[in-house]
Amino acid sequence: MNSSAMPVIPVPAGLDTKCFVLGEGALVYLPELLKQEFPGKVPWIVADDNTWRAAGAEAQELLDKAGLTPAKPCIFPGTPVLHPDFAYSEKLASLMPENCVPVAVGSGVINDLTKCASGLKKLPYCCVPTACSVDGFTSAGAALAVNHNKQTVKCPAPHAICADTAVMATAPAPMLSSGYADLLTKIVAGADWIIADATGEQPIRPDVWQMIQGNIRRWVAAPKDMLNIFEGLAATGYSMQMMLDSRPASGSEHLFGHVWEMEGLKKDGIDVSHGFKVGVGLLAGAKLMEYICGNPYAAVASRATAPLSIEARKAEIDALLAKNCYGPDPKRISLAKFKTGEAALERRKLIAGVWEPLRAKLEKQLYPYERLRSMLLAAGCPVTPARIGLSREQFLHGIRTAQLIRNRYTVLDFLYDAGLLEDAMTGLEVMIG
Numbered sequence: 001m002n003s004s005a006m007p008v009i010p011v012p013a014g015l016d017t018k019c020f021v022l023g024e025g026a027l028v029y030l031p032e033l034l035k036q037e038f039p040g041k042v043p044w045i046v047a048d049d050n051t052w053r054a055a056g057a058e059a060q061e062l063l064d065k066a067g068l069t070p071a072k073p074c075i076f077p078g079t080p081v082l083h084p085d086f087a088y089s090e091k092l093a094s095l096m097p098e099n100c101v102p103v104a105v106g107s108g109v110i111n112d113l114t115k116c117a118s119g120l121k122k123l124p125y126c127c128v129p130t131a132c133s134v135d136g137f138t139s140a141g142a143a144l145a146v147n148h149n150k151q152t153v154k155c156p157a158p159h160a161i162c163a164d165t166a167v168m169a170t171a172p173a174p175m176l177s178s179g180y181a182d183l184l185t186k187i188v189a190g191a192d193w194i195i196a197d198a199t200g201e202q203p204i205r206p207d208v209w210q211m212i213q214g215n216i217r218r219w220v221a222a223p224k225d226m227l228n229i230f231e232g233l234a235a236t237g238y239s240m241q242m243m244l245d246s247r248p249a250s251g252s253e254h255l256f257g258h259v260w261e262m263e264g265l266k267k268d269g270i271d272v273s274h275g276f277k278v279g280v281g282l283l284a285g286a287k288l289m290e291y292i293c294g295n296p297y298a299a300v301a302s303r304a305t306a307p308l309s310i311e312a313r314k315a316e317i318d319a320l321l322a323k324n325c326y327g328p329d330p331k332r333i334s335l336a337k338f339k340t341g342e343a344a345l346e347r348r349k350l351i352a353g354v355w356e357p358l359r360a361k362l363e364k365q366l367y368p369y370e371r372l373r374s375m376l377l378a379a380g381c382p383v384t385p386a387r388i389g390l391s392r393e394q395f396l397h398g399i400r401t402a403q404l405i406r407n408r409y410t411v412l413d414f415l416y417d418a419g420l421l422e423d424a425m426t427g428l429e430v431m432i433g
């Protein structure tokens with residue numbers, strides 16, 4: 001085989017990920033990729049029944065034929081749907097053959113389980129995605145439930161990725177829709193970073209910014225263009241590896257998604273995909289940002305509610321967190337960012353000062369709400385809360401609660417600190433219909 005034919009996409013230096021192969025039919029390069037990146041290691045495929053059929057069996061055969069003598073694969077049942085539970089990763093780690101390179105053949109869950117297991121054994125691994133569904137393939141860390149508590153478990157990103165668009169095209173259509181929505185969120189996440197930058201909360205890092213925001217419009221231009229979409233999702237993972245933080249990939253829209261995820265959101269008895277939750281979230285985030293773009297500060301300042309006392313805010317937080325399912329210590333997080341008295345007034349002064357230049361910057365960064373909605377619809381994504389199983393109450397509760405669960409500064413904090421969050425939220429009515 002001609003090694004120069006391997007469709008390698010450059011990866012920024014200094015990351016866990018060293019080699020990224022992407023293209024139609026790229027699976028045939030898996031043996032060559034493993035020989036190059038993991039010399040002398042025994043490939044060990046981890047899959048489930050579905051992903052084994054999609055690519056696992058063929059990969060095993062390719063490795064066999066190439067003389068790599070792969071170990072007996074580990075294949076999870078395809079049904080019921082495999083849950084991303086840390087216990088499975090511990091099990092995988094205990095099953096890992098001697099001197100192996102784990103090869104995760106699957107979508108997000110198989111990849112996260114294998115990523116974490118490989119991290120436990122301190123073994124670099126290779127990822128063969130079977131769906132273009134999420135940006136987590138290339139990120140450091142795995143989204144897993146530890147003792148029923150969903151969290152990001154620290155572990156290195158894959159050393160190598162072999163992504164075959166012909167394989168990913170065989171995945172159920174909603175998986176690509178979901179990946180597209182997750183990618184499109186970067187428009188809103190970028191706008192949230194602009195807000196955090198303007199308020200001095202988290203400066204924009206130009207190299208990371210450019211990597212995502214310099215390309216996002218191209219990546220999302222066509223809803224079925226898997227080469228571009230997967231390249232974008234992969235780059236998003238790299239940007240998080242570079243920042244050691246999910247800021248470049250995740251803003252207010254992901255916070256909404258996390259809240260609904262922690263509440264166990266289902267539609268017709270089935271878990272709603274990550275992409276579909278953050279897709280509805282990105283429309284809500286964009287609507288809130290349009291409130292800023294559409295109004296000079298002078299036009300809305302008189303509608304601002306007075307800053308709360310610490311007691312009143314505590315009561316408000318307790319009411320919002322009543323379901324008690326929002327992670328380890330959301331009350332501490334939300335009180336740490338709460339400003340009262342002088343600090344609250346100072347923040348309002350700052351907001352008044354940055355509002356006008358921010359309007360222009362957000363206007364430039366965002367696509368209008370209607371356009372984002374059309375893009376999601378064209379990609380087959382839900383665009384209303386009801387379509388992902390959210391009642392009006394749960395949707396609006398999620399908007400208010402999302403501000404409490406992380407210290408990440410977003411449009412939610414900006415509007416809350418301005419005393420204008422409730423006023424801006426009236427704009428969300430158009431989404432509820």
Ligand SMILES: [Zn+2]
Nearest residue numbers: 135182274278
């Ligand atoms: Zn995401």
